């Protein structure tokens with residue numbers, strides 16, 4: 001067996017059995033550009049060029065990991081933010097399974113990226129039934145060519161996918177491969193009754209989970225499922241920025257202490273998911289002393305780029321109380337603490353007990369029952 005066939009079948013073997021054949025029929029390297037981006041020892045992205053190292057490039061294509069295919073929306077800003085990836089194959093497979101596809105269903109994909117997922121969709125429903133929308137012109141052009149050459153001539157539209165694609169609506173399935181916090185109503189409106197939306201849903205605080213919504217007469221309702229950390233749609237991306245840019249020595253601060261350790265509120269998937277749902281727009285960054293991730297001394301920064309509020313939460317071993325400093329119109333630590341205490345009080349529900357309802361009037365997030373809407377009454381801030 002050639003190296004390529006070995007790599008391809010090894011990757012396919014990691015997929016759910018119903019999807020193995022599709023992953024064999026759609027070789028991933030047909031969709032990956034000749035230059036991809038990998039992290040160097042400092043965590044900065046650096047190019048890996050197929051011409052320079054064809055073996056490393058091919059192995060990257062067949063590793064179960066996301067591949068960065070674009071930085072900084074294709075501009076030479078030098079910040080190095082990944083703006084498009086070919087998603088991790090096992091996550092792609094989980095999303096495809098969640099979509100419950102069968103031949104002949106019409107599918108709208110938001111976020112063409114490399115075109116790989118569009119080809120996998122086409123392998124089941126037929127290329128003529130797939131429409132994929134990409135906001136970035138260069139990526140859309142590249143994916144169109146890759147899809148044609150690989151034999152999956154789906155319709156690639158260069159546009160803002162948050163608006164859906166009305167000319168080919170209604171769709172049986174709408175699959176977003178970029179995360180949102182607010183589900184565009186266009187996706188619900190352009191889905192048939194009985195149709196399904198598969199959407200990676202993120203918050204500023206938490207990387208997110210996959211949402212499966214069932215559409216019925218202009219409304220969509222459903223619960224969260226698997227772990228799905230995706231890059232944001234361009235319009236919903238939280239502002240970029242470093243701690244140094246946001247936390248300034250000249251800022252006025254209020255100081256307090258807390259006995260709450262960040263271990264669960266920041267480190268636990270379900271706790272931070274619930275906090276992210278309850279506390280809008282709050283980013284977090286953990287900075288270890290001396291950049292050493294084994295250090296037990298670190299500071300958690302909570303930041304809201306809109307109001308420019310921030311809080312720092314300093315952890316050192318052997319302490320019963322941790323110093324908290326807060327700046328700005330929002331008391332971000334107090335908001336986090338209230339949300340966390342609520343989550344504990346209601347029995348530490350896993351993220352799968354939360355769900356979302358989308359109507360023409362907006363979106364509601366709920367716990368257990370669509371009538372039990374968030375954010376809950378959180379009580380007075382403690383710090």
Ligand SMILES: C[S@@+](CC[C@H](N)C(=O)[O-])C[C@H]1O[C@@H](n2cnc3c(N)ncnc32)[C@H](O)[C@@H]1O
Nearest residue numbers: 084086111113114116117135161177178233234
């Ligand atoms: C994780 S990548 C998608 C991966 C892709 N499905 C694949 O198989 O390679 C997310 C993509 O969404 C695109 N995107 C971001 N905002 C968008 C929007 N509003 N409409 C359409 N595409 C968008 C990005 O440019 C990026 O290519």
